[in-house]
Amino acid sequence: MLDIASMTTASFSPEKLLKKSRNGAEYVGLRYVREKTTTRAIRNDQVEQNHSLLDEGVMIEVLANGHFGYAATADLSEDGLERALDVALRETQKASARKAFSFSAAQRPVAVGKFSSPRKTALDQASLAEIVASLTGATKTMKLSDQIVNRLAMAMMVETTIEHFSSTGSSASQDFDIVNLHFAATAANGGEMQTRTLNGGFARSLQIGAEVFNRDLFAREGEKIAQEALELLKSENCPEETLDLILMPDQMMLQIHESIGHPLELDRILGDERNYAGWSFVKPEDFGQLQYGSKLMNVSFDPTREHEIASYIFDDGGTPAKKESLIKDGLLVRGLGSLESQARLNVPGVANFRSASWNRAPIDRMANINLEPGTQSLEELIASVEDGVLMHSNRSWSIDDYRNKFQFGCELGQRIKNGKVVGLVKNPNYRGTTVSFWNKLAGVGRQETVQTFGTPYCGKGEPNQVIRVGHASPPCLFRGVEVFGGQS
Numbered sequence: 103m104l105d106i107a108s109m110t111t112a113s114f115s116p117e118k119l120l121k122k123s124r125n126g127a128e129y130v131g132l133r134y135v136r137e138k139t140t141t142r143a144i145r146n147d148q149v150e151q152n153h154s155l156l157d158e159g160v161m162i163e164v165l166a167n168g169h170f171g172y173a174a175t176a177d178l179s180e181d182g183l184e185r186a187l188d189v190a191l192r193e194t195q196k197a198s199a200r201k202a203f204s205f206s207a208a209q210r211p212v213a214v215g216k217f218s219s220p221r222k223t224a225l226d227q228a229s230l231a232e233i234v235a236s237l238t239g240a241t242k243t244m245k246l247s248d249q250i251v252n253r254l255a256m257a258m259m260v261e262t263t264i265e266h267f268s269s270t271g272s273s274a275s276q277d278f279d280i281v282n283l284h285f286a287a288t289a290a291n292g293g294e295m296q297t298r299t300l301n302g303g304f305a306r307s308l309q310i311g312a313e314v315f316n317r318d319l320f321a322r323e324g325e326k327i328a329q330e331a332l333e334l335l336k337s338e339n340c341p342e343e344t345l346d347l348i349l350m351p352d353q354m355m356l357q358i359h360e361s362i363g364h365p366l367e368l369d370r371i372l373g374d375e376r377n378y379a380g381w382s383f384v385k386p387e388d389f390g391q392l393q394y395g396s397k398l399m400n401v402s403f404d405p406t407r408e409h410e411i412a413s414y415i416f417d418d419g420g421t422p423a424k425k426e427s428l429i430k431d432g433l434l435v436r437g438l439g440s441l442e443s444q445a446r447l448n449v450p451g452v453a454n455f456r457s458a459s460w461n462r463a464p465i466d467r468m469a470n471i472n473l474e475p476g477t478q479s480l481e482e483l484i485a486s487v488e489d490g491v492l493m494h495s496n497r498s499w500s501i502d503d504y505r506n507k508f509q510f511g512c513e514l515g516q517r518i519k520n521g522k523v524v525g526l527v528k529n530p531n532y533r534g535t536t537v538s539f540w541n542k543l544a545g546v547g548r549q550e551t552v553q554t555f556g557t558p559y560c561g562k563g564e565p566n567q568v569i570r571v572g573h574a575s576p577p578c579l580f581r582g583v584e585v586f587g588g589q590s
Contacts, residue, residue, distance in 0.1 A: 127191050129165035129207040131272065132183070133418060134265040135460035142230075143256040144237040147245075151256070152230075159460035162186045166194045168204030170442070174461040202446075209441040213266055213274040213420035220408050221311025225259050225279045228312035233257060236315040240324035244287040249335065250328050252288040252297075255320065257281060258304070258558065266420060274416050280570065281314050282307040282558045285324055289331035296334035296528060298327040298513055301352035302495040307556035307570070308409045330514060333526055339587035340515050340530040346490030347532055347583040348483055348545075351553035353512055354473060354575035356496040359557070361536040362394075362401055363468035363571070365505035366428060367454075368439025368447055374465075378564045380503030383536065384434070389449050392434040395540030400474040401429040403438065403452045410572035411556035412469035419455035419464055426452045428471070432541070439466050458567035465563050473575040476546025483545045483579045485521040491585050492516040492523065492577075493530045509533040511588060529588040542583065547576025 136158045143151035159176040160183060171194025175186040237255040244253040260280040266272055285300035300306050300323055308314070349357060365382040369375055384392070405413050405423035414423055419440055428436045437443075439451030443466055456467040484492065498511035515530030516523045534542075556572040 125191070126166050126195060127164045127269075129210055129269055130187065131163040131210060131266065131268040131420075133161045133163070133457070133460065135159060135161075135262070137260065137262045137459070140259045141256070142233050142237060143254065144234065144241050145254050146252065147238055147241050149234065157459065160186065161457070161460050161463070162190045163463075164190045164194050165205065165207060165210070166191060167198035167201070168206065169194055169198035169201040170205060171197055172463045203442075205442060205445065207270060209419065209445065210268060210270065211420050211422065212268070212270050213272040213416040213422070215274055215415055217276040217415040219277065219279040219309035219311075221279050221309075221313070223312040225261050225281070225312055228259070228315060233315055236317045236320050239317050240285055240320040243321045243325040244328035246325065246328050247289070247332060249289045249291050249332060250287055251290045252286070253324075253328070254284070254286045255324065256284040257315070260558075266416065266418070268420065272420050274420065276414055276416065278309060279311050280307065280411060280558075281310050283314070285327060287324070287328035287331045289328070289335050291335050294335055296331050298331040298334065299495060300327060301555060302356070302497070302513070304558055305352050305355060305495070305555040307411045307558055307572075308554065309411055309413060310409055334514060334528045337526040337528045340491060340527040340585060342586040344582055345585050346487045346518070347580045347585060348487065348490065348492040348518070348577055349580070350492065350494045350577050351551075351575045352495045352555055353493050353510070354578055355555045355557075355573040356499055356510060358401070358471055358473055358573045358575060359468070359560070359571065360499060360501045361505060361508060361539070362429070363438065363471045365536065366438045367466045367468060368437045368443035368449060368451055369466040371437065372443060372446060375562065379562050380505065383504040383506045386447050386449055388434055389437060390433070390435060392537070393432050393541065394429050394434045394537060395432040396543040397431045398476055398543050398546050399429055399432045399540055400427070402426065402472050402474055403428055403436075403454065404470045404472050405453065407470055407472065407554070407572070407574060410470045410554050410574060411558070411570045412572040414469070417453040417455040417464070418457045421453035421455060423453040438468050440464070456569060458569045462563070462565065462567050465567065467560070467562065467567075467569050468571055470572040470574070472573060473546070473578065475549045475552050475576045477548050478545050480547055480551055480577050483547060483577060484518055484523060486545060486579065487518045488520055490518040491527060491530055492518060493532070506536050508536065527587070530585065531588050532583050532585045534583060539580065539583070542580040543578060544581045545579030547578065551576040
């Protein structure tokens with residue numbers, strides 16, 4: 103493994119960077135990333151995937167004539183880094199003639215510190231035999247009936263090191279251990295098919311160590327989702343009505359992600375993302391003015407939450423990461439934008455200047471976006487519903503380019519009548535428009551109902567960047583929502 107700290111001190115010291123600064127660079131940054139991804143998958147009790155990937159490289163960033171520019175390299179020799187720096191400086195100087203905004207080194211704070219994911223046992227200490235045994239145990243317990251036609255248990259383990267140095271004195275190190283789990287059981291009977299997963303595809307994604315591989319827990323969870331898949335085969339279709347809706351935390355994850363996270367990204371509001379991933383219905387003047395939801399709606403950017411997948415102490419521009427309110431008592435107060443976007447829009451943002459890898463320049467990306475808890479138990483939320491549906495685990499999503507009109511589908515629904523759950527419904531879906539929907543928020547679960555989920559697959563940017571995002575939430579009650587059934 104490259105000893106980037108030693109190399110930087112010895113041959114790429116701050117003094118050498120500052121010498122380059124006199125040649126036209128007002129700021130130079132170096133971000134080293136090393137990432138190992140290991141995937142293990144068991145399908146129908148047989149090993150399907152067992153492989154590892156290693157990716158390593160450096161991104162050089164420079165500021166010249168008020169313009170930031172980049173060059174990346176996998177050549178970690180002194181000559182390789184020098185060449186990347188020369189390319190970054192030359193291309194940035196040329197591009198600065200057409201810059202959209204004039205920046206300064208103030209957009210790159212000095213970052214000094216260390217971070218490591220919370221874990222009891224490091225992922226590199228996990229034995230292949232134990233991982234495979236845990237996953238196989240889950241698929242075996244799914245075999246409850248011949249109607250279970252497909253059984254999958256999969257783990258993707260990611261070990262990441264990021265080192266950041268700059269000509270202004272940054273020296274930061276962050277180490278992440280991440281486990282992404284995906285269990286799925288599919289039941290079929292004639293032309294009917296239902297799949298139940300572990301909270302949705304790869305939603306069980308956390309910063310955690312090898313202690314997550316618990317054979318007994320995996321076996322219980324495998325059996326549970328298989329049983330639910332079988333029960334869904336016999337269930338009625340979700341009704342098509344306007345009803346009260348309770349969303350469990352594993353569906354709130356998707357609701358927060360699509361209708362809060364993405365529309366609040368300042369680069370979307372600026373129009374930077376319009377070509378690839380769309381704009382946002384939010385306007386710059388909406389901050390401090392727009393009643394985004396009911397007064398029960400409190401949403402935070404929180405990169406400090408233990409075990410959540412996108413926790414860190416500095417973003418990739420060196421900005422210190424701290425918890426901030428995005429929506430307070432339903433009022434929109436802050437966006438998801440880096441110091442660069444904040445300067446361009448004159449709108450408050452957060453430390454979310456993030457890159458997917460060493461060969462991608464950072465852009466505005468949501469990280470941990472969480473709905474803060476309320477005061478009610480799940481039982482109290484259910485008891486307050488005369489006629490409604492409770493939905494678990496995302497299965498499908500569709501939202502327009504402005505992140506306004508949406509339609510989401512879930513794996514499992516529970517019908518509620520007169521304050522009680524009376525049975526399952528299959529193929530549950532609901533639709534709405536963002537601000538109208540969030541203003542229907544009428545109940546929020548208390549602290550002990552909060553669950554933490556995430557995704558390793560949030561895509562954005564050109565060239566595309568796939569990044570990790572976390573969402574913690576309690577169950578939530580919405581009044582008068584359009585729900586409907588669909589095909590299996």
